[in-house]
Amino acid sequence: MNDYMLLLPIVFPAIAALLTLVIKKKFQDRGFRTIYVGIVLALTLIFNFYAILNFKGLTLFYLTKNLPIAFKVDGLTYLFNSLVTIMWFLAGVFSFEYMKHEENNESFYMFYMLTESVLIALGMAANFMTMYLFYEFMTFLSLPLALHTRTKEAINGGLKYLFYSVFGASLALIGFFFMSQYGSIEFIPGGTLNTMKVLGHENLLKGVFFLTILGFSVKAGMFPFHAWLTAAHPVAPAPASAVLSGIITKAGVLAIIRVIYYQVGVDFLRGTWVQYAFMTLTLITVFMGSMMAYKEKVLKKRLAYSSVSQVSYVLFGLSTMTTIGFVGALLQVVFHSIAKNLLFMGAGAIIYREHKTMVAELKGIGKNMPIVMWCFTIGGLALVGIPPLTGFVSKWYLAEGSLMSGVPVLTYVGPIILLASALLTAGYLVTISIDAFIPGADFDYSTVKNTEPNLYMLIPLVLLAVLCFVCGTFATPFISFFTNIAQTIL
Amino acid sequence: MIALLVIFIPIVFGIILPFLRLNKNFKNVYSILVTIITSCVVCYVVVNDIAIDVTCIRLNEILTIGFKIDGLSKLFLMMIAVLWPLATLYATEYMEHEENQDSFFRYYLIAYGITVGIATSRNIISLYLFYELLTFLTLPLIIHKGDKSSNFAGKIYLILSILGAAIALIGIIIFTSVVPSIEFINIGQVNELINKVIIDGHTNIFNRLYISYILMFLGFGVKAAIVPFSIWLPLCSVAPTPVSALLHAVAVVKSGVFAIIRVTYSLFGIAFLSGSIVQKIAISLTIVTILYGSLMAVRDKHIKRRLAYSTVSNLSYILFATMLMTTDGLFAGLTHMVFHAIIKINLFFAAGSIMIYSKKEYVDEVSGLAKKMPMTMLNFLISALALIGVPLTCGFISKYALITSAINNKSYFAYVGIGAIVISSILTLIYLFEIVVPAYFTNHNYNVDAIKDVKEAGIRIKVTMLIITVLIIYFGINSNYITNFIESVVIGL
Numbered sequence: 001m002n003d004y005m006l007l008l009p010i011v012f013p014a015i016a017a018l019l020t021l022v023i024k025k026k027f028q029d030r031g032f033r034t035i036y037v038g039i040v041l042a043l044t045l046i047f048n049f050y051a052i053l054n055f056k057g058l059t060l061f062y063l064t065k066n067l068p069i070a071f072k073v074d075g076l077t078y079l080f081n082s083l084v085t086i087m088w089f090l091a092g093v094f095s096f097e098y099m100k101h102e103e104n105n106e107s108f109y110m111f112y113m114l115t116e117s118v119l120i121a122l123g124m125a126a127n128f129m130t131m132y133l134f135y136e137f138m139t140f141l142s143l144p145l146a147l148h149t150r151t152k153e154a155i156n157g158g159l160k161y162l163f164y165s166v167f168g169a170s171l172a173l174i175g176f177f178f179m180s181q182y183g184s185i186e187f188i189p190g191g192t193l194n195t196m197k198v199l200g201h202e203n204l205l206k207g208v209f210f211l212t213i214l215g216f217s218v219k220a221g222m223f224p225f226h227a228w229l230t231a232a233h234p235v236a237p238a239p240a241s242a243v244l245s246g247i248i249t250k251a252g253v254l255a256i257i258r259v260i261y262y263q264v265g266v267d268f269l270r271g272t273w274v275q276y277a278f279m280t281l282t283l284i285t286v287f288m289g290s291m292m293a294y295k296e297k298v299l300k301k302r303l304a305y306s307s308v309s310q311v312s313y314v315l316f317g318l319s320t321m322t323t324i325g326f327v328g329a330l331l332q333v334v335f336h337s338i339a340k341n342l343l344f345m346g347a348g349a350i351i352y353r354e355h356k357t358m359v360a361e362l363k364g365i366g367k368n369m370p371i372v373m374w375c376f377t378i379g380g381l382a383l384v385g386i387p388p389l390t391g392f393v394s395k396w397y398l399a400e401g402s403l404m405s406g407v408p409v410l411t412y413v414g415p416i417i418l419l420a421s422a423l424l425t426a427g428y429l430v431t432i433s434i435d436a437f438i439p440g441a442d443f444d445y446s447t448v449k450n451t452e453p454n455l456y457m458l459i460p461l462v463l464l465a466v467l468c469f470v471c472g473t474f475a476t477p478f479i480s481f482f483t484n485i486a487q488t489i490l
Numbered sequence: 491m492i493a494l495l496v497i498f499i500p501i502v503f504g505i506i507l508p509f510l511r512l513n514k515n516f517k518n519v520y521s522i523l524v525t526i527i528t529s530c531v532v533c534y535v536v537v538n539d540i541a542i543d544v545t546c547i548r549l550n551e552i553l554t555i556g557f558k559i560d561g562l563s564k565l566f567l568m569m570i571a572v573l574w575p576l577a578t579l580y581a582t583e584y585m586e587h588e589e590n591q592d593s594f595f596r597y598y599l600i601a602y603g604i605t606v607g608i609a610t611s612r613n614i615i616s617l618y619l620f621y622e623l624l625t626f627l628t629l630p631l632i633i634h635k636g637d638k639s640s641n642f643a644g645k646i647y648l649i650l651s652i653l654g655a656a657i658a659l660i661g662i663i664i665f666t667s668v669v670p671s672i673e674f675i676n677i678g679q680v681n682e683l684i685n686k687v688i689i690d691g692h693t694n695i696f697n698r699l700y701i702s703y704i705l706m707f708l709g710f711g712v713k714a715a716i717v718p719f720s721i722w723l724p725l726c727s728v729a730p731t732p733v734s735a736l737l738h739a740v741a742v743v744k745s746g747v748f749a750i751i752r753v754t755y756s757l758f759g760i761a762f763l764s765g766s767i768v769q770k771i772a773i774s775l776t777i778v779t780i781l782y783g784s785l786m787a788v789r790d791k792h793i794k795r796r797l798a799y800s801t802v803s804n805l806s807y808i809l810f811a812t813m814l815m816t817t818d819g820l821f822a823g824l825t826h827m828v829f830h831a832i833i834k835i836n837l838f839f840a841a842g843s844i845m846i847y848s849k850k851e852y853v854d855e856v857s858g859l860a861k862k863m864p865m866t867m868l869n870f871l872i873s874a875l876a877l878i879g880v881p882l883t884c885g886f887i888s889k890y891a892l893i894t895s896a897i898n899n900k901s902y903f904a905y906v907g908i909g910a911i912v913i914s915s916i917l918t919l920i921y922l923f924e925i926v927v928p929a930y931f932t933n934h935n936y937n938v939d940a941i942k943d944v945k946e947a948g949i950r951i952k953v954t955m956l957i958i959t960v961l962i963i964y965f966g967i968n969s970n971y972i973t974n975f976i977e978s979v980v981i982g983l
Contacts, residue, residue, distance in 0.1 A: 061967065062970075063881070063886070063887065063967065063969065064887050064890070064969045064973050065973070067890065129881070132881060133881035133882060136880050136881060137880075140880075144931070147931055150932065150933060151933075152933060155927075155931060155933055158927070158931070159927060162923065163916075163919070163920065166878070166916060166919045167916050170912050170915055170916050171912070173893075173912070174893070174908065174912060177890065177893040177897055177908075178897055180890075180894060181894055181897045181898055204905075
């Protein structure tokens with residue numbers, strides 16, 4: 001079964017991106033650029049759905065014996081690719097306005113489209129080889145997005161991003177090599193380890209797979225490898241921070257899911273020190289991220305720390321290795337993506353219109369840009385997990401998964417930390433909204449003026465805010481879909 | 491006799507080059523033609539599978555000078571046959587910026603013949619002869635500039651090489667005192683002996699063989715830049731870039747590796763060595779060298795020296811894999827030998843182009859260079875990715891082979907080696923991207939004047955680099971030809 005049409009959503013944005021080098025002159029014109037990029041992003045979105053809904057799999061070629069580059073569509077592909085293309089489109093629309101006050105737009109959009117192409121391929125990867133390939137490419141191609149502004153902090157942040165990511169990928173690569181010798185590198189629900197070969201090397205392999213999980217968790221910003229995230233995400237332009245935080249961290253999550261559930265198999269890891277250590281690290285990160293976010297004074301940095309904490313919710317769900325926990329993790333993937341994109345775009349709108357970066361400067365800003373701040377508030381509440389917004393369902397499942405995991409001590413510590421972190425989240429996000437709308441008696445109302453951004457920015461914001469509501473209220477389709485995925489692999 | 495032809499074409503034409511008094515253009519054409527003709531003959535021999543088996547000089551019953559071609563020779567021959575003409579093409583443009591081209595091209599051609607001699611030697615004495623010749627005849631290339639630092643580098647190179655050759659020679663003498671034949675044969679001379687010895691009960695000669703092996707390993711290891719002897723390689727980066735690129739990333743250093751592989755697989759045989767104390771010593775040395783080379787590369791700010799340290803580290807990747815003494819290991823070692831050759835030569839080409847056309851030699855001066863020299867930096871970038879081992883470049887294929895062979899070895903040393911290689915590849919990223927990132931992404935307030943009159947390299951340098959970059963990507967996507975060939979070589983040994 002070779003469905004070459006699967007390549008369409010991968011190749012199309014890549015070619016469109018490279019084409020910009022040919023039509024350089026024309027691409028410098030803002031109007032043309034907006035239309036061009038807008039059409040490309042929209043078509044990619046359509047092509048992506050067309051491809052993943054109609055086609056199954058494709059083996060492209062072999063790098064060398066036993067190393068095929070192959071694509072396959074499964075449940076996780078639906079989830080990941082839909083997220084990528086939708087968020088890419090919305091952040092793209094947002095960027096048309098935002099990027100007006102940045103230089104070098106041509107190169108930004110080129111790498112923006114290239115990164116999307118790589119992420120789509122990553123979601124379709126049918127084996128470890130293909131996934132590793134696009135994982136590495138993702139790092140290198142999203143690097144220019146992170147250090148786009150070319151300030152000193154941006155370049156340092158970008159380098160940190162690069163070195164941490166490649167370090168993580170190298171750790172993960174060890175797992176890849178071991179998998180290729182002790183099993184097969186193809187993603188098969190339930191794992192591919194060859195029990196005969198494994199016999200006598202269990203401890204070694206556990207160590208190796210722990211390193212692999214750690215390696216991929218670098219992208220997801222798990223403690224102790226979270227430092228790059230708060231250095232690189234805030235310095236990027238807002239649309240880039242939104243997708244870096246909302247989507248690219250999820251690529252790490254996707255890779256960990258593939259490793260634990262499609263390569264190693266849960267049975268090999270459940271109840272071992274690997275699971276306990278992984279779970280402990282995720283819980284530490286959940287709490288620590290929230291604490292750091294609470295203390296942080298710069299808005300975008302606060303959001304980045306919040307990502308550290310929230311993505312580790314996902315990892316925590318995966319570490320429980322239960323159906324419920326897994327469903328909770330996938331729900332959190334979707335909901336955090338929506339909410340974090342919304343928040344970063346909100347922060348971007350504030351920076352763009354008001355040039356304010358510090359949390360303390362945001363007093364009364366709700367009077368100036370009410371729609372933006374309402375959307376921001378909804379995103380914040382969703383992250384905290386207030387029903388009926390999105391976050392509530394996922395956190396419910398995560399806590400329940402934790403209680404069902406049967407891991408000593410941590411099974412009870414888990415929900416407590418989740419709850420504490422939710423309180424902190426309220427502390428660091430909702431307070432911003434409160435200050436924004438209720439500035440207090442000493443607020444000078446004469447400074448109020450309408451600084452609401454234009455429709456390019458408002459439409460994605462409002463859409464995402466609506467999504468927060470809709471997905472939270474009607475979460476049942478998601479839950480049943482994710483349960484289906486979970487049942488094939490657990 | 492065709493082997494002699496291949497060896498003597500470049501040597502003879504090289505020696506007469508200065509006497510011809512050619513003008514600049516003719517000299518370039520002449521050098522390129524000679525290398526191309528030699529390469530064609532080499533390809534003819536390899537592709538048509540012409541059996542060469544000659545003994546030219548008999549010193550006594552044991553010591554003979556002769557030539558024979560087997561799989562390993564073919565691999566080595568093909569590698570240099572492809573790279574030598576390309577490097578010469580590069581050199582014709584590069585050397586326009588240096589003086590005394592006659593002497594340069596003379597020794598550049600002679601070195602080709604001698605390297606062919608190393609590849610086709612049928613026994614350890616012939617190999618030793620050409621190995622020594624290579625030492626002396628590449629010395630003029632190192633001290634080409636004639637300034638203080640290149641003279642110093644030449645001196646260190648000479649001292650270490652001769653020391654190494656002497657150590658190796660002692661090893662060979664001890665070897666001949668035990669084993670009656672020094673010819674290279676498929677499973678190793680010593681294998682023949684072992685069974686007899688075990689029956690006779692003279693196991694004490696094992697120790698003598700071990701000493702002999704470790705002496706040869708260390709002796710030939712000088713050219714392969716293993717740890718106590720690796721200092722000459724970074725020092726020699728003062729030589730003109732074509733020399734650093736071809737001789738100090740491919741021909742000379744890989745002759746050292748080649749000699750060690752010969753000694754291990756064709757003279758002693760892995761059945762005798764594997765599991766012994768000498769294997770452990772050898773592997774430990776290579777692991778230390780892997781880390782030493784990469785760490786020093788990160789520390790050094792001079793671009794070419796940095797690349798030289800990187801070579802130190804990568805040569806030990808090859809040796810590490812071959813010292814695992816399994817078929818997988820040898821396969822991995824040979825794969826990396828070939829792929830590292832094309833990657834490193836391209837990195838040096840790009841570095842040389844930067845040096846000549848922008849006069850920048852240090853890592854922190856390259857800001858913004860990608861705008862001025864897009865082609866050079868693109869080649870540098872792709873080669874850098876390949877050296878790190880990113881998929882779709884040939885570096886990944888060899889990295890995969892290296893690490894899986896170590897995994898299948900299942901020994902404690904192999905696991906340590908995996909760790910070393912992984913750490914080293916992260917360090918590779920650091921020391922190469924410290925050049926790539928500033929070149930592409932400049933800080934707002936960098937000094938524009940510093941690169942104001944930088945020009946892109948000329949057409950010959952660009953073409954050479956482009957050809958090799960295409961090879962790097964092609965072998966990354968479709969490596970079947972090479973890996974199948976290497977597999978057949980490994981099975982033959």
